[in-house]
Amino acid sequence: MLTRFAPSPTGELHLGHAYSAVLAYNAxxxxxxxxxxxxxxIDGSRSREEYxxxxxxxxxxxxxxxxxxxxxxxxxxxxxxxxxxxxRARGLVYPCFCTRADIAASLSAxxxxxxxxxxxxxxxxxxxxxxTERTRRLVDEPHCWRLDTARALAESGGLQWEEAGQGLRSAxxxxxxxxxxxxxxxxxxxxxxxxxxxAMMGVTxxxxxxxxxxxxxxxxxxxxLLDLPTPLYRHHALVCGADGKRLAKRDAxxxxxxxxxxxxxxxxxxxxxxxxxxxxxxxxxxx
Ligand code: GLU
Numbered sequence: 059m060l061t062r063f064a065p066s067p068t069g070e071l072h073l074g075h076a077y078s079a080v081l082a083y084n085a086x087x088x089x090x091x092x093x094x095x096x097x098x099x100i101d102g103s104r105s106r107e108e109y110x111x112x113x114x115x116x117x118x119x120x121x122x123x124x125x126x127x128x129x130x131x132x133x134x135x136x137x138x139x140x141x142x143x144x145x146r147a148r149g150l151v152y153p154c155f156c157t158r159a160d161i162a163a164s165l166s167a168x169x170x171x172x173x174x175x176x177x178x179x180x181x182x183x184x185x186x187x188x189x190t191e192r193t194r195r196l197v198d199e200p201h202c203w204r205l206d207t208a209r210a211l212a213e214s215g216g217l218q219w220e221e222a223g224q225g226l227r228s229a230x231x232x233x234x235x236x237x238x239x240x241x242x243x244x245x246x247x248x249x250x251x252x253x254x255x256x257a258m259m260g261v262t263x264x265x266x267x268x269x270x271x272x273x274x275x276x277x278x279x280x281x282x283l284l285d286l287p288t289p290l291y292r293h294h295a296l297v298c299g300a301d302g303k304r305l306a307k308r309d310a311x312x313x314x315x316x317x318x319x320x321x322x323x324x325x326x327x328x329x330x331x332x333x334x335x336x337x338x339x340x341x342x343x344x345x
Contacts, residue, residue: 097129151204268295
């Protein structure tokens with residue numbers, strides 16, 4: 059068994075991250091397996107180096123250690139580009155030149171597309187551009203790369219994954235529309251990078267928050283297209299604050315740094331979290 063914890067260094071870790079890390083760490087250690095860290099720092103404009111060090115220090119405080127060096131997404135851009143190139147050669151991705159304003163305008167049209175699990179789905183404006191127009195506009199127009207999801211699905215057929223405690227679940231990538239695989243400002247989207255990394259790192263069990271369960275629809279399709287193994291998944295309940303909302307990086311009171319500064323024992327906290335016992339005022343909820 060190999061599990062991982064994959065923080066984005068865009069803020070301080072909070073109790074929700076601790077819960078996720080403890081579950082993944084204990085699952086691996088209890089099975090005599092390995093536990094690795096991945097730093098999701100692909101978004102260069104939002105990632106800060108200081109949060110990488112702070113996150114690793116928080117994990118150590120919880121009594122968590124890890125195998126090997128943390129994997130940095132920012133060091134894996136060539137792999138992401140190679141995978142995108144393969145999909146491009148198969149005609150499964152296309153460049154999209156739409157600005158946010160273009161997309162907003164077509165979504166507000168009377169018969170705009172329905173919402174997907176992650177909000178509005180892309181109306182497909184650039185899917186039908188001719189090769190000539192693409193080639194001309196690629197020269198100097200900012201663009202992202204989108205998956206032609208319908209075409210990709212035609213190559214993949216029905217897709218499923220094994221969800222802990224639930225058995226087989228069907229993936230529904232079509233509900234997401236033509237998702238972005240490489241962005242104007244970042245060479246790979248979370249979906250592409252995370253799917254490739256989990257395979258490269260040999261992750262056998264993806265243990266992460268239930269907020270990401272819909273993403274697994276897309277990850278499962280990418281695994282199929284790129285010939286990658288499908289790990290087992292466990293999407294766990296989310297830690298919520300007194301207001302019943304899931305914690306966000308701006309909830310300073312729940313940050314691990316502030317709990318540590320308040321003299322809380324990190325290892326005792328990790329043991330409590332492993333038993334689903336949360337500090338007063340916090341609860342676990344399934345979205
Ligand atoms: N970096 C992601 C996050 O902080 C986690 C991604 C994953 O576990 O797949 O939400």
